[in-house]
Amino acid sequence: MIWLDFLKAFLVGGAFCVVGQILINTTKMTSARILVGFLLAGVVLECVGVYDYIRDFGGAGASVPIIGFGSSLAKGAIEGALENGILGAVAGGIEAAAPGIAAVIFIAFVVGLVATPKTK
Amino acid sequence: MKRGSTVNFDGVYVENTASVVGPKEAEGPLGKYFDKQVKDDLLGQKSHELAEIRFHITAIRYLMNKSRRKEEDVDLCIAGDLLDEITGASLTMREFDVPFLGAYNACATFAESLITAALFISSGKFKRIISSTSSHFSTAERQYRFPLELGNQRTPLAQWTVTAAGAVMLSDIPSKVAVKRATVGKVVDFGVTDGNDMGACMAPAAADTIVRHFSESGLKPDYYDLIATGDLGTAGSELMKVLAEKRGIKLGSNYNDCGAMIFNRVWQDVGQGGSGAACSSSVFSGYIYKKMLLGDFKRVLLVPTGALCSKTSILQGESIPGIAHAVAFEVVK
Amino acid sequence: MNAPDKEYLALVREKMPKSKHLTTVFRAFWTGGVICCIGEALNVAYSSVPGDFSSDDVAALTTITLILMTAILTGFGIYDKIGAYAGGGSIVPITGFANSVVSSAIEHKREGVVLGLCSNMFQVAGPVIVFGISSSVVVGIIVLIFKGAFA
Numbered sequence: 001m002i003w004l005d006f007l008k009a010f011l012v013g014g015a016f017c018v019v020g021q022i023l024i025n026t027t028k029m030t031s032a033r034i035l036v037g038f039l040l041a042g043v044v045l046e047c048v049g050v051y052d053y054i055r056d057f058g059g060a061g062a063s064v065p066i067i068g069f070g071s072s073l074a075k076g077a078i079e080g081a082l083e084n085g086i087l088g089a090v091a092g093g094i095e096a097a098a099p100g101i102a103a104v105i106f107i108a109f110v111v112g113l114v115a116t117p118k119t120k
Numbered sequence: 121m122k123r124g125s126t127v128n129f130d131g132v133y134v135e136n137t138a139s140v141v142g143p144k145e146a147e148g149p150l151g152k153y154f155d156k157q158v159k160d161d162l163l164g165q166k167s168h169e170l171a172e173i174r175f176h177i178t179a180i181r182y183l184m185n186k187s188r189r190k191e192e193d194v195d196l197c198i199a200g201d202l203l204d205e206i207t208g209a210s211l212t213m214r215e216f217d218v219p220f221l222g223a224y225n226a227c228a229t230f231a232e233s234l235i236t237a238a239l240f241i242s243s244g245k246f247k248r249i250i251s252s253t254s255s256h257f258s259t260a261e262r263q264y265r266f267p268l269e270l271g272n273q274r275t276p277l278a279q280w281t282v283t284a285a286g287a288v289m290l291s292d293i294p295s296k297v298a299v300k301r302a303t304v305g306k307v308v309d310f311g312v313t314d315g316n317d318m319g320a321c322m323a324p325a326a327a328d329t330i331v332r333h334f335s336e337s338g339l340k341p342d343y344y345d346l347i348a349t350g351d352l353g354t355a356g357s358e359l360m361k362v363l364a365e366k367r368g369i370k371l372g373s374n375y376n377d378c379g380a381m382i383f384n385r386v387w388q389d390v391g392q393g394g395s396g397a398a399c400s401s402s403v404f405s406g407y408i409y410k411k412m413l414l415g416d417f418k419r420v421l422l423v424p425t426g427a428l429c430s431k432t433s434i435l436q437g438e439s440i441p442g443i444a445h446a447v448a449f450e451v452v453k
Numbered sequence: 454m455n456a457p458d459k460e461y462l463a464l465v466r467e468k469m470p471k472s473k474h475l476t477t478v479f480r481a482f483w484t485g486g487v488i489c490c491i492g493e494a495l496n497v498a499y500s501s502v503p504g505d506f507s508s509d510d511v512a513a514l515t516t517i518t519l520i521l522m523t524a525i526l527t528g529f530g531i532y533d534k535i536g537a538y539a540g541g542g543s544i545v546p547i548t549g550f551a552n553s554v555v556s557s558a559i560e561h562k563r564e565g566v567v568l569g570l571c572s573n574m575f576q577v578a579g580p581v582i583v584f585g586i587s588s589s590v591v592v593g594i595i596v597l598i599f600k601g602a603f604a
Contacts (some may be wrong), residue, residue: 020541060492093589112558118530120566271536303486
């Protein structure tokens with residue numbers, strides 16, 4: 001049932017965003033702190049093995065939020081350490097996150113060259 | 121004559137004023153009072169900083185044309201703004217062959233420059249002085265907060281920096297509106313650390329200056345037709361009224377706030393209202409001065425307020441003190 | 454140095470307007486949900502493309518596509534309007550991360566390409582990269598030490 005997958009993604013993704021919004025409303029945290037908080041939560045949840053279940057259930061709802069980015073970093077580091085020893089432990093995380101980081105840097109560079117800030 | 125930190129002036133007059141505002145300010149409730157409304161807040165410049173400087177130049181140029189004065193008729197220009205090291209005012213003044221004193225008291229700069237100018241003129245050694253300030257939403261936002269295109273939600277406490285420049289020409293030649301007295305404010309810090317909550321940072325300073333103004337001048341709040349603070353915003357004004365009332369000064373319906381007047385909070389999505397160094401200068405130059413010429417206001421107390429902070433001081437956890445100076449204008453003829 | 458005026462700070466807390474929890478949380482929920490559904494749709498689309506993409510590859514492609522979409526919306530000055538409405542809904546997804554990088558890059562291009570755009574690109578999002586990579590290295594080393602527990 002494909003629609004069920006969408007519903008699950010919507011609910012899981014929405015739930016993470018609700019947590020973020022509650023943090024904004026109650027703690028005056030800025031976006032950088034919220035992103036870091038979610039990322040570290042993802043790393044921890046992956047290490048204790050919980051995030052696999054969330055990802056199986058939520059699909060994109062678990063991988064699109066930045067918490068999924070944290071979990072994939074941790075997953076990469078764990079796999080790297082188990083397969084390639086010390087080098088894998090150091091590089092595994094960034095290898096897993098490499099496509100996203102490379103895309104962000106390159107796209108931001110190109111868009112930054114082209115676009116200008118708009119009148120508010 | 122001086123009592124406490126309140127000075128009385130004799131023979132200092134407002135010769136003319138000029139104001140230039142951006143598109144959002146022009147749409148606001150006071151839009152029609154401003155001399156020039158600009159559609160493009162970039163003014164064809166390549167950065168918002170240069171645009172702010174262009175706003176400032178336009179205001180001073182317009183003021184000179186309006187009052188038919190040349191650069192050599194102006195003895196001094198006292199100007200300021202919010203950009204780092206007040207580069208806005210400094211770079212503005214390279215366009216003019218006029219002596220320049222830079223002023224900085226955050227958003228209370230306008231009052232600081234008015235008081236300095238009035239003192240220079242009452243010394244008898246200077247005849248005509250321009251006092252002006254500018255601010256720009258897009259330069260303030262990147263300097264104090266975040267990139268413009270960052271998808272951040274503004275807190276309900278936030279205020280909207282006014283994109284404008286206001287300039288006032290003071291002289292010793294009698295005219296309709298006179299600068300009568302002024303109270304110099306103190307730096308007041310009640311320990312507010314939230315950089316978004318400017319109203320709460322500045323309210324104690326404004327209340328202190330207003331209370332001292334009335335006790336030192338011996339006047340009552342209803343002496344003035346309008347008491348206008350600079351940019352406390354709607355909620356900040358309420359705090360200020362509570363603080364003033366605790367010290368025995370009850371402000372009635374003649375009290376208002378320039379930041380609350382310049383925008384329509386209901387549909388312009390500006391949080392608590394306008395702020396910025398040009399908030400009080402453009403509202404005074406555009407709205408208040410013209411209303412005084414029409415005779416709608418006879419006596420006005422303008423209290424521009426400033427929050428004294430920098431991005432560094434906020435990041436290092438310093439609390440944000442406020443400052444406010446009061447300047448009283450009266451119709452004399 | 455003045456001591457904080459506790460009475461005043463209490464007055465500030467009482468008088469100043471608060472965020473409206475119900476509205477903002479609802480907006481964050483549905484916009485965040487929709488962004489994740491776009492991700493899900495991209496996942497479905499990329500898995501149906503012929504060729505042997507593993508599930509990790511599909512996820513990476515989806516991420517890149519979302520980043521590209523965000524960058525374009527940011528460049529046209531639309532994403533910050535979405536953000537003003539959605540709050541957490543547009544910050545928490547990977548699109549919020551992309552927006553913070555792209556918006557910083559755009560903002561600082563006027564100070565030059567090298568010293569403006571490039572050096573300020575991670576002005577907002579830098580901590581995410583620093584914490585992300587540092588924590589993954591820490592995790593890797595911990596795993597290395599306690600290999601048995603994870604194998």
